[in-house]
Amino acid sequence: MNEEFLAAMDAIEKEKGVKKEVLFEAIEAALVSAYKRNFNAAANVRVQLNRESGEIKVYTRLEVVEEESNDPQLEISLQDAQKIDSRYEPGEIVEKEVTPKNFGRIAAQTAKQVVIQRIREAEREIVFDEYIDREEDIITGIVQRMEQKNVIMDLGKTEAVLLPTEQMPGDDYRQSERVKAYITEVKKTSKGPQIFVSRTHPGLLKRLFELEVPEIFDGTVEIKSVAREAGYRSKLAVYSKNKDVDPVGACVGPKGARVQAIVTELRGEKIDIVKWDEDPVIFVANSLSPAKVMSVSLHQEQKVASVVVPDYQLSLAIGKEGQNARLAAKLTGWKIDITSESQAAERQGLPVEERSELFGNDEDVIDPENTVPGVPDELVEAVYRPEKGDEDDETP
Structure with missing residues (x-):
């Protein structure tokens, strides 16, 4: 070991971020193993690497015992120890230098291997710290x-x-x-x-919108929830604290440019962007977009929302193989039972002419009080399962 070695340690510390002291300690530990492997496997030794000169010395460590030593490689008698220094007492450690003449070559090779290994470990640690965050x-x-x-x-x-x-x-x-x-x-x-x-992962969709939509990145628009069936269709619920900012419009972008960039990245996956509302009635209705909802009735205990849609909107609300309803349920956290206007009226035994009085017309605004009375709880047990004929319905 020489000055060039110490200079290399300085350079490694600056370039790789590995502290010199860590390298020195690792080299000393490796040299102990190298000495035992090549010279004396039974000995208890300590290796000292001088931080200033680079000089290496090997010391054997012997325990002081009162009687004659049974193992000269590990013990030394009190009488022999006091010949070295009269102050030694039983149980103390006597160190004697045993540096081999040709130990320098082994030390240099061992040090090189240790340094390379430590640098590799340090680089791995740096990469791990970078990506764990x-x-x-x-x-x-x-x-x-x-x-x-x-x-x-x-x-x-x-x-x-x-x-x-x-x-x-x-x-x-x-x-x-x-x-x-x-x-x-x-x-x-x-x-x-x-x-x-x-x-x-739904998180990919969320991060893509953060990249494409400045209003989401700066916090003006907030993504409240995401429901995704990767490769097919996704729903995104967004909200803006600023009344002057339309959250859906911000996500869609000019001429749909922002959402189209995300659709392209996701290889044509359809994306529905809906407005989040703290009122679950309105939120559930919005979540079934692009279908129009006539009324929503909530069953709080079962966490079920009973939804009535116009007859011609039933297939659209359900979606292909129930996909639209399924995604809406994931998005809102409510199980959704979808019923057509005719089905709801038939359950209550109403004649055709009285249905419009109950459900209103297509221009009605959704009202929390505009619910379907008389629908028993057993009819809203789970998310809507498509009836015969719905399986082939396509969602425009």
Whole structure:
């Protein structure tokens, strides 16, 4: 060890952020193992690396015992110890230098290996610290390769794994393609940090809107909830504290430019943006957009909302295979039972001419009091399940 070695330690500390003292201690520990492996496996030794000169010395550590030593490599008699220094007492440790003549070559090789290992560990730690703070955030990676249906993305300093379960239906990943994904988990492993990302997580949709819509980024518009069936359709509930700002219009953007950029990133996934309202009646009605709702009746104990829609809007409200109703339920947190105007009237035994008096016309404003009286609770047990014939209905 020489001055060049110490200068290298200074450079590593500045460039890699690894403290010199940490390296010195690691080298000393590694040199103890190297000495035992090459010279004396049974000895109890200590290695001292001089921080100023780089000089290395090896000391054997012997415990002072009153009687004659049974193991000369680990013990020394009190009589022999006091020949070195009369102040030694039983139980104390005597150190004697035992540095081998050719230990410098082994020390240099060991130090090199330790430094390389510590630098690698430090770099991994830096990467882990960087990405652990970015959990639940969006990143852009470059598709590097496929491994057993897993997509490996290059993030620059490290790689991310996109599992098959987190890939959107119909996604076709090509090498060198740039892809946005949502960080779901960052793990610390023996091989370094492992980053898992998702393209199906609702958080991806939320982060994409934060990137595209300045009003969301600065807090003017708030995303209240997100419901997503990745690759097919999503619903987003937004709210603005500023009455002069239309939250839905801000998210859609001029000529739909903002939402269209997100649809393109999500490979054509349909996105419904609805206005959030603290009144669950209005919020449930909004959540079924683009369908028009005539009335909403809440059953608080069962957390069920009974919704009546015009006959011609029933298929639209339900959506293909119940998708629109299912997403609305996820968005609002309410189970939603959808009934057509005719079905609701028939349940109450009303003649056709009296139905409009009960439900109003298509221009009626939704009113919390404009509910469907007389509908028994057993008819609103769960989220709407499509009746025969609804399965093939398409949502425009």
